[in-house]
Amino acid sequence: xxxxxxxxxxxxxxxxxxxxxxxxxxxxxxxxxxxxxxxxxxxxxxxxxxxxxxxxxxxxxxxxxxxxxxxxxxxxxxxxxxxxxxxxxxxxxxxxxxxxxxxxxxxxxxxxxxxxxxxxxxxxxxxxxxxxxxxxxxxxxxxxxxxxxxxxxxxxxxxxxxxxxxxxxxxxxxxxxxxxxxxxxxxxxxxxxxxxxxxxxxxxxxxxxxxxxxxxxxxxxxxxxxxxxxxxxxxxxxxxxxxxxxxxxxxxxxxxxxxxxxxxxxxxxxxxxxxxxxxxxxxxxxxxxxxxxxxxxxxxxxxxxxxxxxxxxxxxxxxxxxxxxxxxxxxxxxxxxxxxxxxxxxxxxxxxxxxxxxxxxxxxxxxxxxxxxxxxxxxxxxxxxxxxxxxxxxxxxxxxxxxxxxxxxxxxxxxxxxxxxxxxxxxxxxxxxxxxx
Amino acid sequence: xxxxxxxxxxxxxxxxxxxxxxxxxxxxxxxxxxxxxxxxxxxxxxxxxxxxxxxxxxxxxxxxxxxxxxxxxx
Ligand code: SF4
Ligand code: SF4
Numbered sequence: 001x002x003x004x005x006x007x008x009x010x011x012x013x014x015x016x017x018x019x020x021x022x023x024x025x026x027x028x029x030x031x032x033x034x035x036x037x038x039x040x041x042x043x044x045x046x047x048x049x050x051x052x053x054x055x056x057x058x059x060x061x062x063x064x065x066x067x068x069x070x071x072x073x074x075x076x077x078x079x080x081x082x083x084x085x086x087x088x089x090x091x092x093x094x095x096x097x098x099x100x101x102x103x104x105x106x107x108x109x110x111x112x113x114x115x116x117x118x119x120x121x122x123x124x125x126x127x128x129x130x131x132x133x134x135x136x137x138x139x140x141x142x143x144x145x146x147x148x149x150x151x152x153x154x155x156x157x158x159x160x161x162x163x164x165x166x167x168x169x170x171x172x173x174x175x176x177x178x179x180x181x182x183x184x185x186x187x188x189x190x191x192x193x194x195x196x197x198x199x200x201x202x203x204x205x206x207x208x209x210x211x212x213x214x215x216x217x218x219x220x221x222x223x224x225x226x227x228x229x230x231x232x233x234x235x236x237x238x239x240x241x242x243x244x245x246x247x248x249x250x251x252x253x254x255x256x257x258x259x260x261x262x263x264x265x266x267x268x269x270x271x272x273x274x275x276x277x278x279x280x281x282x283x284x285x286x287x288x289x290x291x292x293x294x295x296x297x298x299x300x301x302x303x304x305x306x307x308x309x310x311x312x313x314x315x316x317x318x319x320x321x322x323x324x325x326x327x328x329x330x331x332x333x334x335x336x337x338x339x340x341x342x343x344x345x346x347x348x349x350x351x352x353x354x355x356x357x358x359x360x361x362x363x364x365x366x367x368x369x370x371x372x373x374x375x376x377x378x379x380x381x382x383x384x385x386x387x388x389x390x391x392x393x394x395x396x397x398x399x400x401x402x403x404x405x406x407x408x409x410x411x412x413x414x415x416x417x418x419x420x421x422x423x424x425x426x427x428x429x430x431x432x433x434x435x436x437x
Numbered sequence: 438x439x440x441x442x443x444x445x446x447x448x449x450x451x452x453x454x455x456x457x458x459x460x461x462x463x464x465x466x467x468x469x470x471x472x473x474x475x476x477x478x479x480x481x482x483x484x485x486x487x488x489x490x491x492x493x494x495x496x497x498x499x500x501x502x503x504x505x506x507x508x509x510x511x
Contacts, residue, residue: 190453342452343476376472382453 019044020223024231024239024257027215028112034146036153039115046119046221051081054127054221061225062237063217067095067210068281068311070236070299073217076207079197080128083205090130090205093182094121094214096137096147097166097173100281101427102313105241106211108253110143113215114150118158120214123221125160128207133161136178138168170282170337170427174383175208177339188339189383212241233259236298240312244269246277246423247318256297263293265314276317276399278424280310282330283388285395286323288403289316306398308391315424322419323404324411327396328356333426334389345386348377352393359408362415370397445483447509448492452476454503461504464495483509 021029033042049057059074084090094117098106110117121133135151137144144163151158166172167187176190179200190196200206209217216238220228229237236258242265245251249270256265263273266289273293278284285307295305302309317326331353340346352373359366370393378390400408410417448468457475468488470478484492484506496504 343455343457343474344452344472347474347476348472373473376478380452380472380476380478382451 020219020227024255026219026231026239026255027109027116027212027241028253028255031112034112034114034150036115036150039113043116043119043219044222046123046218049126049221051127051129054123055081057225058127058217058220061220061228062235063213063220063228064236064299065210066212066216066240066312068100068283070309073209073213076197076209077124077127080205080207083198084129088204089132090125090128090207091201092121092125092128092130092133093164093175093178093201093206093208094118094124094133094135094211095173095175095178095208096135096143096211097141097178098138098143098211098311099170099173099427100283100311100313101170101425102243102245102278102281102284102315103311104243104245105253105312107141107143109212109215109241110146114146115154116215116218117211118147118150118154118161119218119221120209120216121161122158123217124207124209124214128205130207131160134164134182134201135161136164136166136173136182138173139165140168141165168427170334171339171383171385174385176383178208179206188341189385232257233296233298233301235300240297242297243311243313244271244316245313245425246316247271247275247321248316258298259296259301261293262289262295262297262314265297266293266316271316275319276321276323278315278317278326279313280308281313282334282424282426283384283392284308284310284313285391286327286399288399306395317423318420320418320420321423322360322407322417323396323399324356324360324408325417325419326422326424327392328353328360329422330424330426331356331389331393334385334392337427338385339383342381342386344377344380348373348380349386349389352377352389356393356396360411360416362412364412367397445509446489446492446506447481447483448479448496449505449507450477450479451503451505454501455499456501456503458500460498460500461495464498465491468492469495477504 063073064070080090125133135147148163166181172187174189177187179196180190181187182201196206232238239255240258243253254268266273273289277289287307292305299309335349335353338345338349355366355370374390377386459475462469462471468480
């Protein structure tokens with residue numbers, strides 16, 4: 001990279017501030033921009049930039065990962081770039097799987113702006129010096145078809161990019177599971193002992209970023225850090241995609257400025273800010289919407305309201321619903337989704353799922369067992385899968401021992417309740433897992 | 438790095454490799470407990486000097502090399 005183009009990169013925020021999309025409609029462009037030619041017309045080109053200037057601009061943008069962990073993107077890019085070298089080129093994996101069944105934001109994004117995700121993956125590749133980019137999708141998913149067609153439209157410009165289909169399982173889209181699947185065909189997490197940014201696919205430094213994160217990166221590379229920060233919360237700037245589902249008049253995916261109050265987000269789905277909701281996904285928390293109406297939608301603000309941003313989904317329960325039954329069902333799904341490698345996950349998750357189901361059918365002792373077991377399962381697997389299940393169960397117990405204690409008493413007295421059917425969407429557990437193939 | 442932490446070691450278990458043989462807990466019951474399914478619970482923090490020898494035998498006792506002594510930074 002020569003000096004003049006580096007200078008252009010640094011000047012770019014000022015020029016592009018006027019050119020970048022205004023308002024909060026950044027990632028979800030008007031329908032009819034999904035094609036490559038329309039995409040280029042709508043967003044303009046990504047100008048080439050040096051790896052170091054890309055890292056700088058991402059760092060000052062304040063972008064954080066949108067897949068769940070919320071880690072600063074620049075830190076991750078810098079770690080991969082530092083581990084890579086001329087003889088050990090880095091690899092980029094765009095996680096387009098959206099493993100959490102409560103979230104739809106990545107598939108909506110890929111449907112609306114597939115080229116933005118590909119642009120972002122290419123920008124990430126330039127930033128870490130990668131020579132290969134893989135777009136990881138679930139087997140047979142529409143996202144896979146869309147991305148393959150998008151790559152075909154780009155022709156030679158996307159020669160380094162390929163689509164990889166991973167098994168349609170929750171845990172298969174965990175970062176180290178993606179790396180292991182691409183290297184060996186086994187889609188189970190590798191464990192915390194092997195950080196993928198040092199040694200990922202085929203032992204090469206590997207950057208795994210979520211589809212939304214990469215789409216944001218594609219815009220930051222075009223319009224600059226000042227533009228990115230011109231919207232949203234100061235600490236966690238930009239826009240974010242939020243999935244709203246369950247008992248709301250207009251379920252769907254909305255793009256919001258980070259820091260938007262939950263009341264405003266609910267209004268966009270035509271819903272009042274009352275009742276119980278699951279925020280953050282299957283590893284999320286139960287919250288009383290009225291109590292968090294003013295809470296601003298950022299990782300930090302949600303955490304201080306006993307919620308969690310997670311995958312950015314809000315699933316609203318209908319009025320006569322039951323958190324206990326919903327949770328028992330979700331825990332059953334999470335137990336079935338365990339990759340069954342680590343004892344505390346393989347045995348602990350079915351145990352706490354069974355406890356929650358027993359509690360729902362009136363077994364008082366199940367409460368004692370849960371209190372004893374939850375801490376023995378927490379943080380004892382090779383990935384965060386059991387931790388999420390424990391946090392969900394603990395959140396349900398908090399509600400059932402607090403504001404919904406009357407409802408818990410009803411379960412204990414009548415061995416159940418008369419709630420409406422569960423609404424939290426669960427994926428299909430892959431029943432062919434143990435079949436030979 | 439501050440003084441006096443150069444030799445701090447802690448026990449870690451690789452949860453994927455561990456097969457719940459429980460041999461490690463026999464060697465060092467003060468620092469290794471077993472959960473209801475037989476998988477080890479490790480006391481957090483660094484191993485006191487006087488336990489170091491037996492911590493090494495605990496790691497050596499693990500038939501699948503799932504238990505390791507790792508150096509920590511205090
Ligand atoms: S914690 Fe569970 S899901 Fe994660 S690697 Fe271990 S067995 Fe698999
Ligand atoms: S001896 Fe090894 S395999 Fe057995 S419980 Fe201890 S760490 Fe696990």
